[in-house]
Amino acid sequence: MSGASWCAAQAAAQLIGCGQLPPFLIVGIDHAGALRSYEYTPCTPGTGPEGFRSDASEWPGGGVSAYLDRLRDEVVPWVAANFAVSREPQGMAFGGSSFGGIAALVEGMRGGNGCGFGALLVESPSLWIGDPEPETFLKEVLAYKGTWPQRVYLGMGGKEFSGTRAGADTKRDALFPAYLASLSNSLAASGLGPDRLACAVEPQHGHTESAWAARLPAALQFVGGGWWQAWEARYSADLFFTVPRRLKAGASGQLLFLNKHNSHTLADVPGGVTLTMGFNGWKDTQTLPMQPAGEASTGLSAASGDWFVVQLPHLPASCYEVNFVFSDEAGATYDNAGGADFYLPVRQPEPLQVMRKHQRGDLMSPGHAQSSPVNVARARLQGGLGEAPNVKLSIGFNDWQMGHQTVDLKPTSLWRGEGLDWWSARVAVPGEAVLASLCFTAEWNGEQAWDNNWGFTVREVESSQSIPHAEGTLEILELRKRSSGGSSGSSGGSSSRQRWWDEKRVRVWLPPGFNAEAAPPGGWPALLMCDGQNMFEDHLAHQGVSWHLGYAASGCISAGLIPPCVCIAIDSAGPYRSYSYLPFPPGTGEGGFRGDAARWPGGGAHDFLMRITHELLPMLQQRYGLAQDSSRLAFGGGSFAGVTALLAATSLPHVFGGVLVESPSLWVGEGRFLGDLASYSGRLPERLSLGCGTLEYSATRDHDRPDVDALLLHQYHEAARLLQERGLRGPSRLKFLVEEGAGHHEGAWRWRLSGALQFLAHGWWDS
Numbered sequence: 033m034s035g036a037s038w039c040a041a042q043a044a045a046q047l048i049g050c051g052q053l054p055p056f057l058i059v060g061i062d063h064a065g066a067l068r069s070y071e072y073t074p075c076t077p078g079t080g081p082e083g084f085r086s087d088a089s090e091w092p093g094g095g096v097s098a099y100l101d102r103l104r105d106e107v108v109p110w111v112a113a114n115f116a117v118s119r120e121p122q123g124m125a126f127g128g129s130s131f132g133g134i135a136a137l138v139e140g141m142r143g144g145n146g147c148g149f150g151a152l153l154v155e156s157p158s159l160w161i162g163d164p165e166p167e168t169f170l171k172e173v174l175a176y177k178g179t180w181p182q183r184v185y186l187g188m189g190g191k192e193f194s195g196t197r198a199g200a201d202t203k204r205d206a207l208f209p210a211y212l213a214s215l216s217n218s219l220a221a222s223g224l225g226p227d228r229l230a231c232a233v234e235p236q237h238g239h240t241e242s243a244w245a246a247r248l249p250a251a252l253q254f255v256g257g258g259w260w261q262a263w264e265a266r267y268s269a270d271l272f273f274t275v276p277r278r279l280k281a282g283a284s285g286q287l288l289f290l291n292k293h294n295s296h297t298l299a300d301v302p303g304g305v306t307l308t309m310g311f312n313g314w315k316d317t318q319t320l321p322m323q324p325a326g327e328a329s330t331g332l333s334a335a336s337g338d339w340f341v342v343q344l345p346h347l348p349a350s351c352y353e354v355n356f357v358f359s360d361e362a363g364a365t366y367d368n369a370g371g372a373d374f375y376l377p378v379r380q381p382e383p384l385q386v387m388r389k390h391q392r393g394d395l396m397s398p399g400h401a402q403s404s405p406v407n408v409a410r411a412r413l414q415g416g417l418g419e420a421p422n423v424k425l426s427i428g429f430n431d432w433q434m435g436h437q438t439v440d441l442k443p444t445s446l447w448r449g450e451g452l453d454w455w456s457a458r459v460a461v462p463g464e465a466v467l468a469s470l471c472f473t474a475e476w477n478g479e480q481a482w483d484n485n486w487g488f489t490v491r492e493v494e495s496s497q498s499i500p501h502a503e504g505t506l507e508i509l510e511l512r513k514r515s516s517g518g519s520s521g522s523s524g525g526s527s528s529r530q531r532w533w534d535e536k537r538v539r540v541w542l543p544p545g546f547n548a549e550a551a552p553p554g555g556w557p558a559l560l561m562c563d564g565q566n567m568f569e570d571h572l573a574h575q576g577v578s579w580h581l582g583y584a585a586s587g588c589i590s591a592g593l594i595p596p597c598v599c600i601a602i603d604s605a606g607p608y609r610s611y612s613y614l615p616f617p618p619g620t621g622e623g624g625f626r627g628d629a630a631r632w633p634g635g636g637a638h639d640f641l642m643r644i645t646h647e648l649l650p651m652l653q654q655r656y657g658l659a660q661d662s663s664r665l666a667f668g669g670g671s672f673a674g675v676t677a678l679l680a681a682t683s684l685p686h687v688f689g690g691v692l693v694e695s696p697s698l699w700v701g702e703g704r705f706l707g708d709l710a711s712y713s714g715r716l717p718e719r720l721s722l723g724c725g726t727l728e729y730s731a732t733r734d735h736d737r738p739d740v741d742a743l744l745l746h747q748y749h750e751a752a753r754l755l756q757e758r759g760l761r762g763p764s765r766l767k768f769l770v771e772e773g774a775g776h777h778e779g780a781w782r783w784r785l786s787g788a789l790q791f792l793a794h795g796w797w798d799s
Contacts, residue, residue, distance in 0.1 A: 034196075034240045038244050039248070040248060043245070044058055047249060049284075050343070051275065051343070053259060057117055059107075071099040071135070072099065072132050073134050073158075075161065075163055085160065096134070096135050100147070116592070118262065119148070122150045122259070123150070124147075124149045124151075125183075126153070127153025127251075128155070134157050137152070140184065141176050152181050152185065154184065154187070174215070180222060180228075183229075183230075183254060183255050184228065185232075187232045188211070188232070188237075189238050190209060191235075191236065191238045191239075192238060193205050194238075195240065196239050212231060232247055234247065267291065267764065269762045270294065270762025271761035272289060272761075273288075273289050274287060280378065281348065281352070281380045282348065284345075284346040288307065288342055288356075289340070290339070291338050297365055301365050303361045303362075304321065305321075307319070307322055307342050307357075307358060311348065311354060313355065320344075320345075321342070322341060322358075325341045347378060352380055353375050354378060355373055369761075372716075372758050377718065402461050403459070404459060406470070407454055408456070410423065414483045415481045417473075417476070419476075420474040422474055423472055424439065424473050424474060425470060426473055427468060428469050432469055434464065434465070439459060441472075444456045491512065491535070491651055493512065494510045496509045501541060503544050503586045504541055504542050504543045506542075506582060507541075508537065510536070511535060511537065533612050535605075536603065538564065538601070538602050539565075539567060539568055540656065541568065541601075543598070544596075545596070554659050555659035556598045558597060558598040558599070558600060559690075560601075560667045560668070561600065561602070562677070564603040564604070566601075567579050568580070568601065581785065582599060584782070585789060587786065595793065597793065597796065600652060602648065610672055612637065612676075613673050614636075614700055615635065615637040616634045617632065617633060617701070619701055634700070641676070641680055641684060649687070662685070662717075663690075664795075664796055665690070668721075668788075670781045675698070678691070678696055682716065685714075690717060691717050692721050694784065694788075695724050696748075698747040699744065703747065706747060706754070713758070719766075719791060720766055721769075721788040721791050722752055722755070722768045722769070724748040725770070725773065725780050726774065728745070728774075731773070732775045732777055748768075752766065752768040767787075769784060771784060
C-alpha cells in the first residue's frame with residue numbers, strides 16, 4: 033500500500049537459513065479492497081476519539097466473524113490439503129496489521145470456534161475503532177476473561193498517526209502506545225507471562241508496511257518459538273538431521289544438527305563436537321566446530337545439552353553428496369558409522385534443458401530417414417573412457433542389423449560442471465529403424481577400451497493391457513523376448529536356462545489421474561517390488577492372498593499420507609525364483625530345518641538387480657515419467673526377495689533411496705548373508721523398512737518349532753542392529769517392526785504394508 037511490502041519471504045528465509053526457525057510456510061490472504069474494513073472488524077470503525085479519523089466515518093464493518101468462519105472452514109483445510117502443513121495449534125500462527133490486527137485479536141478470543149492457531153502476530157492494531165462510541169472493541173478485549181493462544185506478539189510504533197501524515201498533530205501518536213500498554217497488561221493479567229507474550233514499541237516507527245517489515249523477524253522468531261519442539265520430538269531418537277531436510281547443491285546457509293546423546297561413541301565423551309566433511313567422495317575436506325544448539329539461538333531447547341549445530345559451507349553446483357564424520361574436540365574419538373562414514377545425497381539444480389523431451393521412437397521416427405544428435409556425459413563413461421582421447425560412438429539399429437556406424441564424439445557448448453562434461457555425435461538414422469543400440473570405444477593405454485553398459489540392453493514391451501484397479505489403473509506389460517544377439521550382462525546372453533529366469537511380465541499400478549506427461553517436479557515417485565504375481569490380485573497370489581499393493585497405495589494417497597506414486601511389480605521366475613533372488617544357494621538352514629530347499633538354486637541375485645536397473649528401470653522411467661533421483665525410488669520384497677532387497681540396499685543405494693524388506697530369509701546359506709552384512713562398510717539407502725513376525729516358521733506350518741522361530745527372530749534383530757551400526761541411525765532412517773504372532777506369508781506383509789509405504793514416502797513430499 034505504501035510502496036513497500038512486509039518482505040515476509042526474505043525475513044523467513046533469513047531466519048530459516050541461520051537456524052533460528054525451522055522451515056515453515058507463509059500464506060498471505062488478499063483483502064477485499066473497499067470492503068477490507070468490513071472483513072477485518074467486528075463493528076463499523078467510526079471516527080475515533082475526538083473524531084481524529086473522520087476519513088473512516090463511512091467505512092463498513094462487522095463482517096469479521098464470517099471472515100474467520102471462512103478461514104476456519106475453507107482456507108485452512110485447503111492449505112493443509114495442498115501443502116501438507118501442520119494442523120497442530122503449536123505449529124500454526126495467525127496475524128495481521130491495522131484492521132488486520134483487529135481480526136487477529138478477534139480470532140484469539142474465539143476459543144473452540146476458532147481456527148486453532150497457537151500464536152498471534154498483532155501489528156499496530158486499530159484499537160480506536162467503535163461506533164457510535166470510540167474504543168468499544170478495546171474495552172471488549174480488556175473485559176475478555178477467556179483463554180488466549182499460547183503465544184501473542186504485539187507491535188506498535190511511536191508515530192502511528194503523524195508518521196503517515198505530513199504536518200499532523202503529534203499528540204495523537206501517544207494514544208497508540210497507551211492502547212498497546214493496556215492490552216499488554218490485560219493479557220499479562222490473564223496469565224500470559226514473558227514466554228508467552230512479547231510487546232514491542234518502536235518510537236520512530238509509523239503505521240506503514242516498512243515499519244512492520246522491520247519488526248517482522250523478531251515477531252516471527254517469537255510466534256515460532258515453539259515450532260522447534262515438533263522437530264525435537266520427531267528427531268529425538270535420530271543421530272542427526274539437516275535443514276532443509278534434503279540438502280541442495282549451489283546453496284549456502286544449510287544446517288546440520290547432531291544429537292550427541294544418540295551417538296554410540298560420543299555420548300559419554302565430555303566437551304564439544306567437531307564435524308569433518310567433504311563432497312563427492314571426500315573432496316575438499318574441511319573440519320568445522322559444532323555449537324551447542326541452545327547457544328546458537330536456534331530455538332532448540334537449550335536445556336537439553338545434547339543438540340549441536342553447524343552451518344555447512346556453500347555446496348557447489350556439482351555436489352551430489354556430502355560425506356562426513358563426527359568427533360570430539362580433540363579428535364581422539366570418532367563416530368563414523370562403524371567405519372562406513374556418513375553421507376547425505378544432495379539435490380542438484382535442475383539441469384539446463386538442452387533438448388526437448390523425447391518419447392521412445394522420437395530419435396528414430398520410423399519411416400523417415402534423418403540425422404539426429406546423441407549427447408553423452410563423457411566423464412561418466414566406464415572402462416577408463418572418461419579420460420581417454422578420441423572417444424568414438426558405435427551405433428547400430430534393429431539389433432545391429434542395419435545402419436551400423438562409428439563416429440567421433442566432439443565437445444559441445446552444453447552446461448558443464450565438475451564431473452559433468454557433455455560431448456556429442458550426429459548419427460544417420462535409417463528410415464526403417466525402430467531400435468538403436470550403442471556403445472563407446474577408444475584406444476587407451478595401447479588397448480581397445482569399451483563401455484557397452486556391461487552388455488545390458490533396455491527391454492521392450494511386446495504387449496500391454498489395462499484394467500481398473502484400486503481407484504487407479506493396473507497395466508500388465510508382457511516383455512518382448514530377447515533376440516539371439518541380445519545380452520543380459522554376466523548372465524551370458526540367451527541360453528537354454530536363461531529363458532527360465534528372464535523377466536517376462538511387469539505389473540504397473542498407476543494412481544488416479546495419472547499422466548506420464550504431467551509428472552510432478554523430478555518425476556513420479558515409484559516403488560518397485562519383486563514377486564509381481566503376489567502384489568495386486570488375490571486369485572494370482574501364493575495361497576490366494578496378495579499384498580494388496582494397489583489398495584494400500586490408493587488408501588494412503590487418498591488419505592494424504594503419501595503423495596501420488598507409481599507401484600511396479602516384476603513377476604518372479606517361477607521355478608528359478610530362488611536363483612534370481614538369492615546371491616547363493618539357500619541350503620537347508622542352521623540345523624537343517626529347511627530340508628525342502630536343499631537342491632534349490634541360487635547365485636543370480638546380482639545379475640537380477642543389474643537387469644532391473646539397466647534393462648527394466650530405464651524403460652519404465654521413459655514410459656511412465658518416473659523419477660531418476662534415488663530419493664524418489666524405492667525397491668522391496670519379502671522372503672527370498674527380502675534378501676534381494678537387502679542386497680539392493682548395499683549394492684544400489686545410489687539407485688534406490690528407499691528399501692522395503694519383509695521377513696527376509698536370512699537363514700539361507702546357514703546365515704551367510706548376515707556375515708556379509710557384518711563385514712559391509714559402504715553406504716546404505718536413505719530409508720529402510722524392515723518387518724517380521726515372531727512366528728515366522730510355526731505360523732505357516734502344521735507343527736510348531738519354537739526354536740526355529742527364536743532363531744529367525746534373532747536374525748532379524750541382528751540385521752537391524754548391523755544396519756544401525758552402519759549408518760541407519762534413528763527412526764527416520766530405519767523402521768524395524770516386529771509383529772507379535774505373525775507368520776511368513778502375504779497376509780502379514782499386507783498388514784504391515786501401509787506403514788512401510790508411509791515411512792518410505794516421507795522424503796517424497798520434499799518435491
